Amino acid sequence: MEKTTVKMSAEELAEYQAFKAAQEKKKAEERRKQQRIDYTKMVDDELAAAIPELMGLSDEIKTVKEKVFENFKTIIELKGEMFKESKGEALDVDSHQFTNTAGTMRLRLGQYMLDNYLDTAEDGVKMIQEYISGLATDEKTQALVKMVLKLLAKDAKGTLKAQRILQLRKIADESGAEMFIEGVRIIEEAYRPIPTRTFLRADIKDEKTGAWMAIPLGMTES
DSSP, X not given: OOOOOOOOOXXXXXXXXXXXXXXXXXXXXXXXXXXXXXXXXXHHHHHHHXXXXXXXXXXXXXXXXXXXXXXXXXXXXXXXXXXXXXXXXXXXXXXXXXXXXXXXXXXXXXXXXXXXXXXXXXXXXXXXXXXXXXXXTSHHHHHHHHHHHHHTOOXXXXXXXXXXXXXXXXXXXXXXXXXXXXXXXXXXXXXXXXXXXXXXXXXXEOTTTOOEEXXXXXXXXX
């Protein structure tokens, strides 16, 4: 290939360089535009392929989950009957755990509950506050008052926390104060938890380490 030398003035050289720069800029813009087109198409194609498969997987997980809950329904009912016979009261739990006799498989299932109380719970709260208002006479009773007020504190949604009321029950029973105990009882009777979503967790035991290993049941757990 023969090389050709072209003579040009400084002004012509500047014009040529500007022309070349404009061409390169245009090519770069076209390349970026094509990349955006290619990217959009790739996203559309892969979503069109992935979403139906994921929907199918979601339906399968839902079906298996419902089947497991249905299969354990009779077992949970029998567990309740056994508890009632031995304890003389109904089984009042929202979650259950089952382990095989070999201790190699474990299943936990249940339903999340959202704390909720009737308006009458406020009567119990006021009764307890009235009782403890006259207790802060020394350092020891002041600490008790602070503890009780902390347990009566509501969450961001303005709801009492059931776990704290359980702690409050223990303190009330230990105090022996009728007004305190009655206040806690009123709150407990006003408890009306709201069922939310169900949960299912399965584990198997590692033969080598003896540690429990969770079976991934969610898209983000595998």
